[in-house]
Amino acid sequence: MGQAEPLWNTWEAPAPNEIPENLEEFLCHLSGPTVISLPGADPSTTRVAVTLLHGNEPSGAKAIHRLLREGFQPATNTLLVLACIATALTEPLFSHRLLPGCRDMNRCFKPPFDDYQGQLAKSLIDTLAGLQPEAIVDLHNTSGDGPAFAVTSQFGVEHMSLANLFTSRLVYTDLSLGSLMEITEPGCPVVTIECGGARQAESDDVAYQGLQEYLLRPHLFKNAAAVQLDLYRHPMRLELKEGFQIDCSSQPTDADVTLQRGVQNLNFGEVETGQQLAWLGEQGMAALQVKDGEGGNRLDEFFEQREGMLCTRQPLKLFMVTENPHIAATDCLFYLVGVE
Numbered sequence: 164m165g166q167a168e169p170l171w172n173t174w175e176a177p178a179p180n181e182i183p184e185n186l187e188e189f190l191c192h193l194s195g196p197t198v199i200s201l202p203g204a205d206p207s208t209t210r211v212a213v214t215l216l217h218g219n220e221p222s223g224a225k226a227i228h229r230l231l232r233e234g235f236q237p238a239t240n241t242l243l244v245l246a247c248i249a250t251a252l253t254e255p256l257f258s259h260r261l262l263p264g265c266r267d268m269n270r271c272f273k274p275p276f277d278d279y280q281g282q283l284a285k286s287l288i289d290t291l292a293g294l295q296p297e298a299i300v301d302l303h304n305t306s307g308d309g310p311a312f313a314v315t316s317q318f319g320v321e322h323m324s325l326a327n328l329f330t331s332r333l334v335y336t337d338l339s340l341g342s343l344m345e346i347t348e349p350g351c352p353v354v355t356i357e358c359g360g361a362r363q364a365e366s367d368d369v370a371y372q373g374l375q376e377y378l379l380r381p382h383l384f385k386n387a388a389a390v391q392l393d394l395y396r397h398p399m400r401l402e403l404k405e406g407f408q409i410d411c412s413s414q415p416t417d418a419d420v421t422l423q424r425g426v427q428n429l430n431f432g433e434v435e436t437g438q439q440l441a442w443l444g445e446q447g448m449a450a451l452q453v454k455d456g457e458g459g460n461r462l463d464e465f466f467e468q469r470e471g472m473l474c475t476r477q478p479l480k481l482f483m484v485t486e487n488p489h490i491a492a493t494d495c496l497f498y499l500v501g502v503e
């Protein structure tokens with residue numbers, strides 16, 4: 164048996180001229196999960212930015228690549244974590260959320276840690292726990308087009324302050340999915356930033372400008388108490404139950420649930436009672452669930468079947484609405500909160 168390969172590559176203080184000019188070449192150069200460390204003006208603390216937990220979400224990697232090329236001088240010591248490089252590089256570039264046969268990396272930050280993704284997650288948790296950084300931000304994109312928003316599983320002025328570097332919307336959720344933002348070992352605020360749609364140019368601007376502000380600001384949480392945000396508390400997920408099929412079309416299909424084409428335009432808007440969302444098959448609403456924290460199904464509270472269609476039963480705010488049947492089936496159709 165040979166020596167086990169380290170799970171993470173490390174690169175200390177790369178000079179701007181060592182960073183390949185082309186983003187794809189940069190990722191090829193990293194070749195696998197990588198932690199890049201940079202010394203800061205204030206070495207007494209470290210700020211962490213993570214990205215590419217999902218291979219089809221490029222805005223964070225683009226922002227990191229650009230900042231490194233520019234030779235930016237961070238305010239504090241900095242760790243830049245680029246996780247699923249091989250997934251991102253699988254052709255066509257930035258097209259795979261995860262690779263076939265692998266678990267979703269951003270569902271692996273809780274036990275069991277026994278497969279490759281789990282070990283990668285556990286190793287990152289241990290590194291961050293040992294470091295005790297000042298803050299962690301994890302940069303993502305949504306699959307559908309839409310505006311940027313932040314997500315946190317802890318709620319406080321520091322989380323609001325971090326979110327506000329990137330966006331004015333904050334989702335506060337206590338759903339336990341095994342995502343990076345749920346980890347408590349580092350003892351610092353952790354927020355997820357959804358920079359906007361993966362194919363939207365403004366998402367890249369959100370990531371670049373927010374990350375620059377995050378890493379260059381001398382006092383991260385100055386004025387934190389004054390931050391005002393549009394809050395989405397305790398959203399629930401509309402999920403497809405196992406064994407059912409979902410599709411997305413402008414007309415009904417043979418699938419158990421057919422999302423109506425254009426449904427992602429409802430992202431972050433308020434929808435009225437009776438809003439049509441999807442065509443239902445013979446099994447009706449039995450194909451769907453809205454799980455609460457105790458494992459109950461609250462589907463009937465929020466939705467009802469009208470003339471063969473899934474409709475809202477009360478005014479709701481929806482977000483992360485996807486028209487991608489694969490994501491709808493393996494993750495969720497969308498998140499929802501009641502209108503307060």
Ligand SMILES: [Zn+2]
Binds near residue numbers: 216269304
């Ligand atoms: Zn993601």
